[in-house]
Amino acid sequence: MTSSDRIRSATFRSKIMSADEAAALIASGENVGMSGFTGAGYPKAVPSALARRIETANAAGQRFRIGVWTGASTAPELDGALAEVDGVHMRLPYQSDPTCRKRINAGEMEYMDIHLSHVAQTVWSGFLGKLDVAVVEVAGITEDGRLIPSSSVGNNKTWIEQADRVILEVNSWQSEALEGMHDIYYGTDLPPNRKPIPLVRTTDRIGEPYFRIDPAKVAALVETHASDRNSAFTPPDEASCRIAGHILEFLEHEVHKGRLPKNLLPLQSGVGNIANAVLSGLNDGPFEGLTAYTEVLQDGMLDLIKSGKLSCASATAFSLSPDALTELNADLARYRDRIILRPQEISNHPEVIRRLGVIAMNGMLEADIYGNVNSTHLMGSQIMNGIGGSGDFARNAYISIFMTPSVAKDGAISCLVPMVSHVDHTKHDVQVLVTEQGLADLRGLSPKQRAKVTIDKCAHPDYRDALRDYYQDALVRAHGKQTPHILEEALAWHVRYLRQGTMK
Secondary structure, three states: OOHHHHEOOHHHHOOEOOHHHHHOOOOOOOEEEEOOEOOEOOOOOHHHHHHHHHHHHHHOOOOOOEEEEOOOOOOHHHHHHHHHOOOEEEEEOOOOOHHHHHHHHOOOOEEOOOOHHHHHHHHHOOOOOOOOEEEEEEEEEOOOOOEEEOOEOOOHHHHHHHOOEEEEEEEOOOOHHHOOOEOEOOOOOOOOOOOOOOOOOOOOOOOEOOEOOOHHHEEEEEEEOOOOOOOOOOOOOHHHHHHHHHHHHHHHHHHHOOOOOOOOOOEEEOOOHHHHHHHHHHHHOOOOOEEEEOOEEEHHHHHHHHHOOEEEEEEOEEEOOHHHHHHHHHOHHHHHOOEEEOOHHHHOOHHHHHHHOOEEEEEOOEEEOOOOEEOOEEOOOEEOOOOOOHHHHHHHOOEEEEEOOOEEHHHOEEOEEOOOOOOOEOHHHOOEEEEOOEEEEOOOOOHHHHHHHHHHHHOOHHHHHHHHHHHHHHHHHOOOOOOOOOHHHHOHHHHHHHHHOOOO
């Protein structure tokens, strides 16, 4: 089936044009809301065409830059292409592209790292200024002009509603079976008119399967047939498997203590090899009737659905390896009734997360002995990706778990340090820390108690004694005894690495 066959409305067919023609409708200085979330559902043609236009303009001495707003990370055809030609003056709310990251850390691109659940409200409130254009991928258009969402929802509802002009990419590569999988909720509002979101179970559908759109706002339709960007996950290494084992043992203990039901509570899992190792362990574990309320659906959750362990998964996007994506698209109808894709303002909504009692499992770069977590910055100032949805879930989870190998760079960096070089999640939002060395349950502990447990359970043996020495010295020398720190030494480990290439 061609893209034209996907455009079932005659009103919209008259607006079909090339990607270059559509890109010409975007002016320098404009803010552009693009679809896309973790490499799924992003526009495939218009951003690259826009990058070519920007390159030509810059070569002629005409500076051409735009603001780029998305759901989360996208792909080289979007972030990479625009960053390569220095075409972005402001990027938000999350990115993972190497070229984009390089420009941000060089001070050549402004970047606003923001909780993913906050983006829609921030735009609706006008805090970011005007949204001029939306470029949104869809899987099709119905006879009455509604839009069939693609493989991610993200902030697309907000982009379509807020933008002055909308450019639609209709991608015939996306499966027709996506129709009916989505739940687009139109009941959100700003204070003082906000109403409760009527979602009380993971399986609840509270919205519509389609995006609404005013046809008068549609400036262009571009036909594409191109796959999402999805990278293969490396097989879980020994550290990842050990981390997964610690978490599964902890969950079984919580069930035994009566603090969790036998089918646990809705699961949220960040993206990556450790997260997939945990999900793989759940597939082999004793839990049945699991549910997921998360932001992305990755390989491990697809395997849980296939095995029957996971009865329903709610997310805002897919984040699958090529093999898993091929399997999904080949048999999407089989999964459709057990997967719900929602706007990220709902998938990551703090009140819903709190009410459902989500078990949140997220990665981190480093934690300190008191449980503060850095998930975004290397050595304090170099951004890696962004906070994403980890803050939305950690702050509001029933149980908040952060996980990482205990060392990085072949042991030159300890991921447990006296004081984190950047704070994304304060100790108040961190209940459980896990490395391959062990699991530290920090619930109900004072800062000094947390420090002892964290060092004993999570630190790598190469750094454990040094951490104990720092803590014991801080008990004596610190000005205050509530959270003892020696300020002139607290970040000495990071300084040593920057100067000598190792924290040892």
